[in-house]
Structures are given as structure tokens and as C-alpha cells.
Amino acid sequence: MSVAKSLPPVAVSGAGVSGLGAAWELTCAGHAVEVFEKSRGLSGRAASRSKEGCRYDHGANYFTIDSDELKELIFESLPTEDLIKVQGDIAVFDASGAISPGDPSQGTGEKWNYRGGINTIGKLMAESIGLVVHHQSRITGVRCDEENGQWFLQSMGEHEGRESLLEDGPFSHVVVSIPGPQSLTLIESSEFDEDLQEQLVSELEPIEYASQFSFLLHFVEDISFPEHTYALLNVDRGHDISWISYENGKEGRIPDGEHLLVVQMSPEWSFSHFDDDQETLQAGLFSALSNVMPNLPKTDWIDSQRWKFSLPQSEALEPRLASLGKEQGLWLTGDVFVGKGRVGGALERGLQLGRELAAWLED
Numbered sequence: 001m002s003v004a005k006s007l008p009p010v011a012v013s014g015a016g017v018s019g020l021g022a023a024w025e026l027t028c029a030g031h032a033v034e035v036f037e038k039s040r041g042l043s044g045r046a047a048s049r050s051k052e053g054c055r056y057d058h059g060a061n062y063f064t065i066d067s068d069e070l071k072e073l074i075f076e077s078l079p080t081e082d083l084i085k086v087q088g089d090i091a092v093f094d095a096s097g098a099i100s101p102g103d104p105s106q107g108t109g110e111k112w113n114y115r116g117g118i119n120t121i122g123k124l125m126a127e128s129i130g131l132v133v134h135h136q137s138r139i140t141g142v143r144c145d146e147e148n149g150q151w152f153l154q155s156m157g158e159h160e161g162r163e164s165l166l167e168d169g170p171f172s173h174v175v176v177s178i179p180g181p182q183s184l185t186l187i188e189s190s191e192f193d194e195d196l197q198e199q200l201v202s203e204l205e206p207i208e209y210a211s212q213f214s215f216l217l218h219f220v221e222d223i224s225f226p227e228h229t230y231a232l233l234n235v236d237r238g239h240d241i242s243w244i245s246y247e248n249g250k251e252g253r254i255p256d257g258e259h260l261l262v263v264q265m266s267p268e269w270s271f272s273h274f275d276d277d278q279e280t281l282q283a284g285l286f287s288a289l290s291n292v293m294p295n296l297p298k299t300d301w302i303d304s305q306r307w308k309f310s311l312p313q314s315e316a317l318e319p320r321l322a323s324l325g326k327e328q329g330l331w332l333t334g335d336v337f338v339g340k341g342r343v344g345g346a347l348e349r350g351l352q353l354g355r356e357l358a359a360w361l362e363d
């Protein structure tokens with residue numbers, strides 16, 4: 001166990017898979033960690049919901065397990081009873097809506113999920129190590145005390161009946177694990193070494209994330225989804241829909257006789273319709289769906305999610321930037337270091353950062 005136990009804990013801002021990965025490694029190395037998460041849940045964009053007996057993923061659809069460290073975490077360290085393989089292939093469609101079999105060399109890897117929803121991954125990680133998570137804590141800035149190098153997290157909250165700036169701390173180090181544009185806002189409104197702040201701002205400023213709408217369509221009549229197919233992917237990027245998947249391909253999610261489609265709109269469509277009302281959005285959704293799946297029956301219910309920051313659109317940040325602030329105690333992780341939206345990639349980055357910070361604390 002670590003000598004660093006006498007230090008204040010490490011604070012992690014963001015309980016997505018990357019922040020949880022960092023917290024996992026730090027906890028396993030014997031360091032005290034506290035996670036601050038703005039929502040009520042865990043796993044961030046690896047998000048799941050329930051409605052009328054259905055369980056579905058309205059963010060990431062599945063994850064792949066591409067490295068030994070992910071294999072060890074998922075198959076050996078975490079319980080596997082709820083782990084499932086997503087059944088079916090990924091076919092493709094073009095701008096005209098015409099469906100064809102996918103490229104056999106693409107998307108054929110194993111697609112993983114959990115019966116209880118993709119967000120189970122974060123729940124299992126947090127439960128397995130007894131992680132302290134402060135929910136509904138939206139961090140607006142961080143402050144480093146110049147005299148002793150200790151860190152404080154700032155958030156808005158109610159104090160004596162009035163909305164006030166609250167501070168949590170002290171912490172020995174802070175890990176910021178939120179999407180790139182949100183990290184930029186947080187770092188801009190923080191107080192710490194000005195040179196470091198300037199460098200991080202200039203690296204984060206050009207980072208772009210796509211916005212994306214997910215629609216969840218529930219049917220009680222057969223929808224004739226193509227046989228042996230789990231999902232349809234728009235490959236030429238010419239369609240208003242980028243992805244349609246059949247949630248029934250995930251065991252234990254949708255009651256027999258019912259059907260659930262996940263439809264993700266293209267980043268361009270999502271950007272231009274970002275502030276539309278539900279009626280206009282749904283009109284656009286069904287107009288776009290009509291040439292890919294022309295014979296759909298009437299929906300029983302519809303759910304939706306508007307993701308402001310869904311998938312990174314910029315090159316991955318250089319790995320060295322994750323620990324640029326190590327002397328001062330400020331670390332970064334998240335899919336901004338992956339350069340594309342990937343649960344496995346973001347989790348791996350978090351695990352790597354957690355190990356690097358643990359080694360730094362032990363030095």
C-alpha cells in the first residue's frame with residue numbers, strides 16, 4: 001500500500017468511463033480518490049435508460065475490448081454475469097437510403113455490452129472499489145492554493161438559501177475528465193499557474209465535438225429489420241441519419257413481441273436542428289427514415305436525447321498534454337485523447353493516466 005495515504009485525496013471531475021478508469025487505478029494503488037459528477041448517474045456518454053419495461057442505450061451503443069488491459073478489467077476484475085455480446089452484423093446505407101451488406105473487413109469485431117445497459121460498466125467499476133462519488137456536483141472551476149499547492153474544486157450550490165460559489169477540498173491533485181470543449185470552459189474559469197493555464201487553453205481551444213440527436217423508437221408491431229443485422233451505418237455521410245440499430249440485438253433488453261430502434265442523426269443535421277422543438281425534430285426524423293426503412297409501422301412511443309458534445313471531431317490531443325500539469329497537480333483524460341468517440345479508448349486513457357499519476361504520487 002502507498003505511503004501517499006497521508007496526502008489529501010485526488011479529485012476526479014467527471015464520472016465517465018475515463019474518469020472512472022483513472023479513479024480505478026489510483027484506488028487499486030492505495031490512494032484516496034473522490035469523484036465529482038454533474039449528473040445523477042455513472043458512465044457519462046455510455047448512457048442507458050428504462051421506459052415501460054425496455055432498457056436501452058441512448059449514447060454509446062456497444063464497446064469493443066481491444067487491449068490486454070481492457071480484457072483484464074472486463075473479464076477478470078469486474079463481474080461478468082451481466083456481460084453480453086451484441087448479436088448481428090453491421091450493414092450499410094448510402095445517401096439515397098439504399099441498404100447493402102457491410103464491408104466484411106469492417107465492424108466484424110465482437111461488440112460488447114451489459115444486459116442491464118452499457119452504463120453498467122461504470123456502476124460495476126465504482127461498486128467494486130467502493131468509490132466515493134459526489135453526484136449532482138457540476139465543477140465550474142478549480143483553484144490551486146499558491147502557498148501549499150493544494151487544490152480546491154468550485155461549484156455553484158445553495159448555501160443558506162442563496163446560490164453561492166462552493167469549494168470542496170483540499171485535494172493533492174485534480175484529474176479533469178470531461179469532453180474537450182467543457183474542459184476548456186472549466187480551465188478558463190480556474191485559478192492556477194498562469195503559464196500552464198495558457199498552454200492548456202491554447203491546446204484545447206481548437207478542439208471540436210459534434211452534436212448529435214439520438215431517437216429511440218418503440219414499436220409493438222413487427223418492423224422487419226434486416227435479418228442477422230444489428231445496425232445500419234451510413235458510410236457516405238450523405239444521409240441525415242448516421243446510424244440505425246435494433247436494440248433487440250442485445251439480450252434481456254426488450255420484451256418479446258416489442259421492438260426498439262436507436263436512430264442517431266448525422267452531426268450536420270443535429271447541428272442545424274439543435275434548437276428545434278420536438279414536433280419539428282420528429283418530422284425531420286421520419287422524413288429521413290422514410291427512404292431507409294419505408295414500411296415502418298406506427299411508433300408506440302418515442303424517447304430522445306440531445307448530445308451537445310457527442311463525438312470528438314478533431315485529432316486526438318497529444319498524450320504528453322495529459323500530464324503537462326503534473327508538477328502543479330493538474331491532469332487531463334477523456335476521449336479528447338482518443339480523437340474519436342470510443343468507450344474502450346476513453347477507458348484505456350483513464351486507466352493509463354491513473355497509473356501514471358499513482359506512480360508520480362509514489363515517487
Ligand SMILES: Cc1cc2nc3c(=O)[nH]c(=O)nc-3n(C[C@H](O)[C@H](O)[C@H](O)COP(=O)(O)OP(=O)(O)OC[C@H]3O[C@@H](n4cnc5c(N)ncnc54)[C@H](O)[C@@H]3O)c2cc1C
Pocket residue numbers: 013014015016017018019036037038039042043044045046058059060061062063064137138139140177178179182186212214264307309310311333334335336340341342343344346347
Ligand atoms: C450518441 C453517441 C453514440 C456513441 N456510440 C458509441 C459506440 O457505439 N461505441 C463507442 O465505443 N463509443 C460510442 N460513443 C462515444 C463514447 O460514448 C465516448 O467516447 C466515451 O463514453 C467517452 O467517455 P469519457 O469518460 O471520455 O467522457 P464522458 O462519458 O462524456 O464523461 C464525462 C463525465 O463528466 C460529467 N461532467 C461533464 N462536465 C462536468 C463538470 N463540469 N463537472 C462534473 N462532471 C461533469 C458528465 O456528466 C460525464 O458523466 C458514442 C457517444 C455518443 C454521444
